[in-house]
Amino acid sequence: MRCIKGIFLLCGMWLSLSAVAQEEMTFRTELNKTRYQSLVEELRCPKCQNQNLADSGSGIAVDLREQVYQMIEQGKTDQEIVDYMVARYGEFVLYRPQHSxxxxxxxxxxxxxxxxxxxxxxxxxxxxxxxxxxxx
Structure with missing residues (x-):
């Protein structure tokens, strides 16, 4: 019984470490890193509702963080990234909705x-x- 608990514990630790390792991103510039952190804190997770992308652990949040990273590294502006997210998920993803x-x-x-x-x-x-x- 102890052996089974130990195996489950090791598997859980391995999965959590692989998730953390997957999140480590290298940016070309410090400005890109700052922009990334700002965007993932300002964009809301579509699944979690009251968590931003930085705080959410859901699968879609992980995918969206990766998408934001890719778009920043491709040279897209912050407004282009926000417009993409709004077009795809609606204004719900904005913590501060636009004036309209x-x-x-x-x-x-x-x-x-x-x-x-x-x-x-x-x-x-x-x-x-x-x-x-x-x-x-």
Missing amino acids: TATFLLWYGPFILLGIGLLAFIFVVMTNRKRQGRAL
């Missing part, structure tokens, strides 16, 4: 609601003052 009519409420909705609440508060205070003035 479709995302207007996402960007400005909280401020609109805050303004409405402030106006309602002022209205209630003013009507209460008028009522108190009449009561005196």
